[in-house]
Amino acid sequence: MSISVLMESSPSPVLLRPSIEARDETGVLFDPSKLQNQSTLPTEFMWPRGDLVHTQQEELNEPLIDLEGFIKGDEKATAHAVELLRTACSKHGFFQVTNHGVDSNLIQAAYQEIDVVFKLPLDKKLSFRRKPGGFSGYSVAHADRFSSKLPWKETFSFGYRGLDSDASVVHYFRSALGKDFEHTGWIYQKYCESMRELSLVIFDLLAISLGIDRHHYREFFEDGNSIMRCNYYPPCNNSGLTLGTGPHCDPTSLTILHQDQVGGLEVFADNKWHAVQPRPDALVVNLGDTFMALCNGRYKSCLHRAVVNKERERRSLVYFVCPKEDKVVRPPQDLMSRSGETREYPDFTWSDLLDFTQNHYRADVATLQSFFPWLLSSNPTSNF
Numbered sequence: 001m002s003i004s005v006l007m008e009s010s011p012s013p014v015l016l017r018p019s020i021e022a023r024d025e026t027g028v029l030f031d032p033s034k035l036q037n038q039s040t041l042p043t044e045f046m047w048p049r050g051d052l053v054h055t056q057q058e059e060l061n062e063p064l065i066d067l068e069g070f071i072k073g074d075e076k077a078t079a080h081a082v083e084l085l086r087t088a089c090s091k092h093g094f095f096q097v098t099n100h101g102v103d104s105n106l107i108q109a110a111y112q113e114i115d116v117v118f119k120l121p122l123d124k125k126l127s128f129r130r131k132p133g134g135f136s137g138y139s140v141a142h143a144d145r146f147s148s149k150l151p152w153k154e155t156f157s158f159g160y161r162g163l164d165s166d167a168s169v170v171h172y173f174r175s176a177l178g179k180d181f182e183h184t185g186w187i188y189q190k191y192c193e194s195m196r197e198l199s200l201v202i203f204d205l206l207a208i209s210l211g212i213d214r215h216h217y218r219e220f221f222e223d224g225n226s227i228m229r230c231n232y233y234p235p236c237n238n239s240g241l242t243l244g245t246g247p248h249c250d251p252t253s254l255t256i257l258h259q260d261q262v263g264g265l266e267v268f269a270d271n272k273w274h275a276v277q278p279r280p281d282a283l284v285v286n287l288g289d290t291f292m293a294l295c296n297g298r299y300k301s302c303l304h305r306a307v308v309n310k311e312r313e314r315r316s317l318v319y320f321v322c323p324k325e326d327k328v329v330r331p332p333q334d335l336m337s338r339s340g341e342t343r344e345y346p347d348f349t350w351s352d353l354l355d356f357t358q359n360h361y362r363a364d365v366a367t368l369q370s371f372f373p374w375l376l377s378s379n380p381t382s383n384f
């Protein structure tokens with residue numbers, strides 16, 4: 001089968017276009033296995049110079065936060081972790097955690113299953129591709145959504161319902177991929193459960209660091225529905241001209257990411273891009289736009305991107321924590337009343353922001369700035 005990127009008559013770098021069926025005659029699609037052998041880069045994958053600016057050699061002086069003491073209730077270790085977290089979140093919204101309680105065998109198993117999924121024949125992968133407007137499923141370079149600045153990656157995403165008593169991830173794999181994928185489903189079910197548990201620990205630490213009720217964010221997110229995404233970045237002959245994932249802040253609340261040993265994740269801090277060295281024992285944590293709104297901008301949504309590699313394929317496992325769709329996102333009363341701060345952002349729901357990023361706007365460095373005028377114009381009675 002020959003698949004290449006869908007073309008359209010008037011390419012638009014930012015706006016979404018209506019999704020088009022994979023083999024529409026108006027365009028061409030990409031077959032990822034053929035693409036990586038091409039010597040020239042299709043123009044759809046070229047990124048502007050400004051987005052490709054080089055990485056600093058100096059590593060980011062990011063904190064590595066050991067969670068063991070906090071999880072065990074050790075006061076001194078907690079105070080130390082809180083201090084590191086507060087500084088990092090105020091500066092760039094990025095840190096790594098070790099002794100996080102997620103079984104390293106489970107992480108390894110999740111990588112094996114990534115390979116099971118991405119090595120499937122393309123027509124099988126397309127049978128569970130992302131449906132227009134949704135976020136679950138397989139995607140090649142998001143070529144059905146965008147026409148330029150395509151990311152050099154294949155992705156596979158699915159939802160995870162917290163408080164999940166009916167193994168929704170396993171159900172998804174069984175219904176979308178088939179019953180042969182039940183084992184894969186169970187690995188990701190367990191992976192998401194572990195990530196959820198860890199996210200609640202991190203929310204406790206974030207609340208302590210902001211001086212509010214320790215369980216405030218845990219309670220807010222306990223019934224949330226999160227998104228799990230597996231990223232596969234094929235090697236690229238023209239790695240200097242494209243990006244695996246362009247510069248962006250995650251619109252979600254908290255992102256817990258594991259990258260393989262190839263490396264490629266970069267974080268923007270002190271006005272430069274910094275490579276994040278892969279650490280098999282660590283999980284990368286990014287704050288997203290929704291958390292920034294939940295703490296009235298005290299902490300930053302982390303600006304990051306992923307570069308691609310000339311020789312080696314790369315994988316990452318990303319768990320995006322989201323509130324329950326209809327919950328109102330607003331900073332806690334005790335944060336606001338104590339400081340006398342004014343509100344930085346209007347109220348919104350995750351369902352609105354998700355709709356915005358899946359149907360109206362491609363998430364980037366300025367999603368929130370673009371979201372609020374859109375939200376207010378579609379809902380003029382909003383309370384801001």
Ligand SMILES: C=C1C[C@]23C[C@H]1CC[C@H]2[C@]1(C)CCC[C@@](C)(C(=O)O)[C@H]1[C@@H]3C(=O)O
Nearest residue numbers: 151245246248250251252320357358362363
């Ligand atoms: C709600 C989401 C939209 C994206 C997946 C999750 C959180 C991160 C977003 C994303 C990764 C930011 C960069 C652009 C994007 C289109 C991508 O490259 O995948 C974004 C995701 C998406 O809209 O699918």
Ligand SMILES: O=C(O)CCC(=O)C(=O)O
Nearest residue numbers: 231245259265306316318
């Ligand atoms: O693959 C990576 O390291 C980064 C991916 C990412 O930022 C994302 O999926 O939102």
Ligand SMILES: [Fe+2]
Nearest residue numbers: 248249250304
């Ligand atoms: Fe991201």
